[in-house]
Amino acid sequence: MVTCLGDMFYPEVGEKIVRLLRALSVVVEFPAGQTCCGLPLFNSGYHTDAAAVARRTVALFKDAEAVVVPSGSCAWMVKHEYPGLMTDPHDRAAAERLAGRTHELSQFLVKKLGRRRFRSAVAGRVTYHDSCHLLRGLHESESPRTLLRGLAGAEFVELPGGDECCGFGGSFSVRLPEVSTAILDKKLANVEATGADCVVACDAGCLMQMRGGLSRRGSRVRALHLAEVLGEPQ
Amino acid sequence: MSEAPPATPLRERAGRALKDTFLQEALTIATTKFIDLRREAFDEFPEGEALRDRARAIKEATLQGLDHYLGLLIDNVERRGGHVHYATTAEEARQIVLDIARSTDARMAVKSKSMATEEIHLNSALEAAGVTPVETDLGEYIIQLAHERPSHIIAPAIHKTKGQVAELFARELKRETVPDPEVLTRIARAELREKFLQADIGISGANFGVAETGTIVLVTNEGNGRMVTSLPRVHVAVMGVEKVIPSMTDLAVFLAILAKSATGQKLSVYTSLVNGPRRGGELEGPEEFHLVLLDNGRIRQIAGPLREALYCLRCGACLNVCPVYRQIGGHAYGYTYPGPIGILLTAMLNGPESVKDLAHASSLCGACADACPVRIDIPKMLIELRRDVGERRIAPWPERVVFGGFGRLLQRPALYRLAARTGRVLQRPFVSRGAIRRLPLFFGDWTRTRDLPPIAARTFQERWADLEREGHR
Amino acid sequence: MTTRAEFLGRIRTQMGRTPGLFPAEPSARPARPRERLEVLRRELSERWRENLERFRHEFERVGGVLHRVTDAAEAPGAIARIAAERGLHRVVAWHGDALGLDVAAPLTARGLEATAAPAVEVPVAERERRRALAAAADLGVTGVDLAIAETGTLVVISGAGRPRSASLLPACHVAVFDRDALVESLLHAGLALEAWHEGTPPEGRGASINFITGPSRTADIELTLTRGVHGPKEVHAVFVERGLVRRHG
Numbered sequence: 001m002v003t004c005l006g007d008m009f010y011p012e013v014g015e016k017i018v019r020l021l022r023a024l025s026v027v028v029e030f031p032a033g034q035t036c037c038g039l040p041l042f043n044s045g046y047h048t049d050a051a052a053v054a055r056r057t058v059a060l061f062k063d064a065e066a067v068v069v070p071s072g073s074c075a076w077m078v079k080h081e082y083p084g085l086m087t088d089p090h091d092r093a094a095a096e097r098l099a100g101r102t103h104e105l106s107q108f109l110v111k112k113l114g115r116r117r118f119r120s121a122v123a124g125r126v127t128y129h130d131s132c133h134l135l136r137g138l139h140e141s142e143s144p145r146t147l148l149r150g151l152a153g154a155e156f157v158e159l160p161g162g163d164e165c166c167g168f169g170g171s172f173s174v175r176l177p178e179v180s181t182a183i184l185d186k187k188l189a190n191v192e193a194t195g196a197d198c199v200v201a202c203d204a205g206c207l208m209q210m211r212g213g214l215s216r217r218g219s220r221v222r223a224l225h226l227a228e229v230l231g232e233p234q
Numbered sequence: 235m236s237e238a239p240p241a242t243p244l245r246e247r248a249g250r251a252l253k254d255t256f257l258q259e260a261l262t263i264a265t266t267k268f269i270d271l272r273r274e275a276f277d278e279f280p281e282g283e284a285l286r287d288r289a290r291a292i293k294e295a296t297l298q299g300l301d302h303y304l305g306l307l308i309d310n311v312e313r314r315g316g317h318v319h320y321a322t323t324a325e326e327a328r329q330i331v332l333d334i335a336r337s338t339d340a341r342m343a344v345k346s347k348s349m350a351t352e353e354i355h356l357n358s359a360l361e362a363a364g365v366t367p368v369e370t371d372l373g374e375y376i377i378q379l380a381h382e383r384p385s386h387i388i389a390p391a392i393h394k395t396k397g398q399v400a401e402l403f404a405r406e407l408k409r410e411t412v413p414d415p416e417v418l419t420r421i422a423r424a425e426l427r428e429k430f431l432q433a434d435i436g437i438s439g440a441n442f443g444v445a446e447t448g449t450i451v452l453v454t455n456e457g458n459g460r461m462v463t464s465l466p467r468v469h470v471a472v473m474g475v476e477k478v479i480p481s482m483t484d485l486a487v488f489l490a491i492l493a494k495s496a497t498g499q500k501l502s503v504y505t506s507l508v509n510g511p512r513r514g515g516e517l518e519g520p521e522e523f524h525l526v527l528l529d530n531g532r533i534r535q536i537a538g539p540l541r542e543a544l545y546c547l548r549c550g551a552c553l554n555v556c557p558v559y560r561q562i563g564g565h566a567y568g569y570t571y572p573g574p575i576g577i578l579l580t581a582m583l584n585g586p587e588s589v590k591d592l593a594h595a596s597s598l599c600g601a602c603a604d605a606c607p608v609r610i611d612i613p614k615m616l617i618e619l620r621r622d623v624g625e626r627r628i629a630p631w632p633e634r635v636v637f638g639g640f641g642r643l644l645q646r647p648a649l650y651r652l653a654a655r656t657g658r659v660l661q662r663p664f665v666s667r668g669a670i671r672r673l674p675l676f677f678g679d680w681t682r683t684r685d686l687p688p689i690a691a692r693t694f695q696e697r698w699a700d701l702e703r704e705g706h707r
Numbered sequence: 708m709t710t711r712a713e714f715l716g717r718i719r720t721q722m723g724r725t726p727g728l729f730p731a732e733p734s735a736r737p738a739r740p741r742e743r744l745e746v747l748r749r750e751l752s753e754r755w756r757e758n759l760e761r762f763r764h765e766f767e768r769v770g771g772v773l774h775r776v777t778d779a780a781e782a783p784g785a786i787a788r789i790a791a792e793r794g795l796h797r798v799v800a801w802h803g804d805a806l807g808l809d810v811a812a813p814l815t816a817r818g819l820e821a822t823a824a825p826a827v828e829v830p831v832a833e834r835e836r837r838r839a840l841a842a843a844a845d846l847g848v849t850g851v852d853l854a855i856a857e858t859g860t861l862v863v864i865s866g867a868g869r870p871r872s873a874s875l876l877p878a879c880h881v882a883v884f885d886r887d888a889l890v891e892s893l894l895h896a897g898l899a900l901e902a903w904h905e906g907t908p909p910e911g912r913g914a915s916i917n918f919i920t921g922p923s924r925t926a927d928i929e930l931t932l933t934r935g936v937h938g939p940k941e942v943h944a945v946f947v948e949r950g951l952v953r954r955h956g
Contacts, residue, residue, distance in 0.1 A: 008654055009688075009690060010687070011697055018705070028705065034647070035645070041641055045623060046637050046638075052641070052645055132601075136600035164601070171594070172594060172597045173597075173680060175679075176244070176245060177683065178249050179595075182252050183557045211687070212684030213683070213684050216671075260929070298727045301722060321709065372936055392930070396928050396929050416933050419928070423935065423937060431842060455923070455924050456936040456938065457936060458937045460917060460938065463915070464872070481901070482897055482904060483734040483898070484734045486897025487734060487897075489893055500857070501860055501918060501920045503938070504938065505917070508914065508915060515826070515867025515911050516870070517824060518834075519914055533717050533718055533721055536724075537721045537724035537725040
């Protein structure tokens with residue numbers, strides 16, 4: 001699942017993931033006609049439309065053995081919210097099947113494939129921002145860290161307040177932009193204080209927010225997706 | 235409808251708060267401290283997680299038997315010589331308290347901290363009826379002198395500097411003083427000691443009402459709760475119906491996690507159990523004890539979408555961890571209860587329209603649900619409130635048009651891909667050095683402070699054909 | 708005005724509309740709490756030394772000061788020393804039966820102004836006089852019904868001869884206790900609360916129970932901790948090793 005943000009704005013991340021999975025001998029398929037998991041509709045309360053999008057998505061992936069998602073929030077939406085959105089019991093069963101087969105990228109690499117060590121595609125110091133849906137929705141804080149600590153050629157440092165929100169929150173970022181920015185500023189101050197060369201996240205929304213702020217302030221720190229720092233498997 | 239909506243829009247109130255440098259600093263220091271204290275307390279308390287589950291179960295079980303438990307509480311309070319009153323609305327609650335004050339010829343009331351009495355705007359009603367209300371919790375005392383409302387559920391004056399407090403005391407109490415918390419506390423102690431001893435009526439809230447025994451429980455740190463419930467000749471406790479719990483065994487579970495969640499203390503300094511009026515042989519204690527049971531929107535939620543919010547212990551843990559509260563503070567929310575739980579409580583008391591903007595004062599990060607001692611799923615209910623507003627057509631029509639369009643787009647992949655291609659063309663004038671730095675209209679809300687990536691020259695879907703070929707080689 | 712029937716009726720109606728969110732039970736309660744408490748006390752009496760040590764640690768952590776004396780006769784001396792060190796003179800105390808020792812006479816003999824609360828009901832004018840005495844006192848002496856080791860908490864039940872003001876109005880509170888009061892945890896305290904409320908209350912039982920965990924405090928001004936806001940600024944506990952003989956409680 002490439003996700004809407006991934007498809008439109010970060011296609012290179014999608015490409016990296018495909019190549020990475022192939023390097024790990026995974027056969028990668030891409031069902032055509034993907035749009036979005038429906039999370040933005042869901043979060044803003046448009047549940048009828050969100051349910052329609054969910055049904056569509058479930059149908060698109062019905063033959064997949066495993067679905068890898070580069071964003072924690074989209075993976076959460078599929079695993080956590082899809083079944084509840086379905087009123088029809090058949091739809092619900094199909095959604096539950098999909099939920100069981102869906103994995104966020106770091107979870108897939110570490111827990112499903114058992115791969116922990118990669119060459120680092122970046123040099124220097126790397127820190128990690130826990131995206132809210134991955135951390136609290138999917139209870140996942142270890143897999144990304146396992147991968148980042150295992151990077152050959154880069155140094156990992158913990159981010160103080162790493163578990164604090166970056167301020168994206170979907171439409172929140174434009175409904176209350178000043179508050180969203182104030183939260184972001186706090187996050188970026190923490191990032192810069194680590195002396196890291198890049199901050200890694202497993203969510204396109206967080207990346208859009210953090211990269212947008214870093215770029216605006218002319219920072220030399222880069223905000224990268226996990227897939228962008230994973231080089232050759234070791 | 236309990237409270238009048240604020241005069242200015244949320245975004246403006248938030249903006250003001252963001253520009254208030256002292257508030258920003260105070261919020262950061264206070265919330266960070268509370269977060270650290272809470273974390274330390276639970277780190278050295280491994281039984282805590284299981285007790286949180288227990289506490290949540292007790293709250294749910296109580297709601298499932300609410301009529302029974304309230305009936306027991308009422309019977310037991312009356313058996314001990316107390317009087318019970320039933321307030322369906324805030325107005326009725328105020329009236330009940332005023333009637334009690336009138337029937338006992340009260341001139342001055344000392345109050346210990348009670349969000350329930352804030353919620354029903356009791357103080358102004360007392361004043362209008364010629365009864366002087368004196369807040370005795372130091373933080374509440376300060377904001378009362380300042381004619382403000384609390385900005386945090388448990389630390390109401392957190393937004394004030396010691397300098398501001400000193401000025402306030404100088405102005406309102408006519409006492410020259412220094413901006414030293416020790417000195418200021420001593421002044422408040424002396425001023426309020428007089429009031430405790432002279433007051434005709436003591437008004438409190440209740441953290442718990444134990445059904446099996448008819449006991450009202452107050453959790454405090456300063457001692458004012460004890461004074462208010464022991465010294466004046468009449469004691470009135472205003473209690474939301476959801477505060478009832480079945481037994482003393484249940485009470486111990488809540489006591490084990492409440493203070494830890496709020497301030498990191500193992501227990502607050504005073505946990506006061508009130509078993510009705512003074513008994514024979516006691517030197518102190520009220521001659522009359524009144525319990526006012528408050529509905530004010532709670533009862534409707536027993537079968538409503540906000541039922542889980544009835545578990546709330548009013549500990550403030552969710553405020554401390556909320557990225558939005560931490561930036562804008564309590565007053566910007568505009569209603570009695572701020573923070574994540576505050577949005578839900580505001581909807582409960584005033585209806586879903588009252589939170590059509592507030593329901594979006596959240597990035598849905600979930601830190602609140604994590605911190606909540608009774609594990610209330612606040613984000614889930616915020617989304618329900620948004621749904622209420624969105625699907626019930628209370629949201630402004632431009633938003634409904636945008637989301638409606640978006641919804642249709644996501645179900646039509648061809649249209650979706652066309653939108654990407656169109657966007658790519660339309661964005662050209664705005665792209666410079668690989669980023670979009672300025673956009674017109676409401677899109678500017680992003681670009682005023684952040685860059686935006688442009689839609690890629692080739693989306694992932696457009697690259698897939700090549701990637702697929704690459705895989706077959 | 709809403710009646711009980713209307714109020715509870717509305718609640719019942721709403722309850723009828725939903726089964727609730729998940730199956731849930733309140734806490735299981737002990738069938739005979741008074742008996743269980745006795746059994747618990749016997750068990751705990753074997754571990755009183757450890758529990759006292761734990762109590763001391765937690766009590767000091769919240770700002771309390773623990774003193775130890777061997778027998779009850781030495782307690783007034785300890786109290787007098789606390790008073791002398793702080794230049795305190797006026798003492799109000801629980802009645803001797805409630806404390807398990809007489810403090811008023813020995814303290815008066817040492818030059819302090821000490822009064823003990825009456826053990827019986829007195830008219831309102833006398834109650835007011837006593838309240839003024841307590842308000843003017845600088846040290847209050849009480850007994851302890853439960854000392855919770857886990858949290859460093861003193862639990863006091865009010866009643867005849869056991870005024871609430873003694874642990875509330877004077878700036879210094881001294882609590883006298885022995886090993887019988889010691890329990891380990893809040894769970895034990897829950898059991899005690901069940902036991903105390905079982906059946907009819909004994910003669911002289913009051914309407915207030917207080918858990919006291921250290922001196923009165925606030926951090927309402929800039930989160931700076933200050934003590935002695937409304938309640939006592941200092942809390943002392945005097946442990947009597949050979950025990951106290953108390954009547955009622």
